[in-house]
Amino acid sequence: MAPNAGDALEHIHFVAEGEVTFRSLLYIPEKADGAAQTDAVQSRKSGVKLYVRRVLISDEFEDFLPRYLNFIKGVVDSDDLPLNVSRETLAQSRVLKVMSKKLVRKILDLLRKMANKDKKIR
Numbered sequence: 001m002a003p004n005a006g007d008a009l010e011h012i013h014f015v016a017e018g019e020v021t022f023r024s025l026l027y028i029p030e031k032a033d034g035a036a037q038t039d040a041v042q043s044r045k046s047g048v049k050l051y052v053r054r055v056l057i058s059d060e061f062e063d064f065l066p067r068y069l070n071f072i073k074g075v076v077d078s079d080d081l082p083l084n085v086s087r088e089t090l091a092q093s094r095v096l097k098v099m100s101k102k103l104v105r106k107i108l109d110l111l112r113k114m115a116n117k118d119k120k121i122r
Contacts, residue, residue: 048074
């Protein structure tokens, strides 16, 4: 089931440039259903789909985000990764590790902003 615009609690869209360039659209679902939430915590697979030059490489990438962020959904598209590489080689890629680090930083900043906004409301 594809998410609607109203299904996101918060979203983040950014283009990372520098040693690695990629585009990202990530969101926090408004509601977590019980089974999916339990699976997300126990599973090593993130809810982020990885594209290279708009070609889907993986929709269930392990260890792309830390387990505690597996509730995050979205897509990441990069031009820096090769199209003809195996998933095993890709998992050990330095480019992918840099991308993961930048994504985690952005997600944690978003969660921090949401927490601060919630404190101001109360």
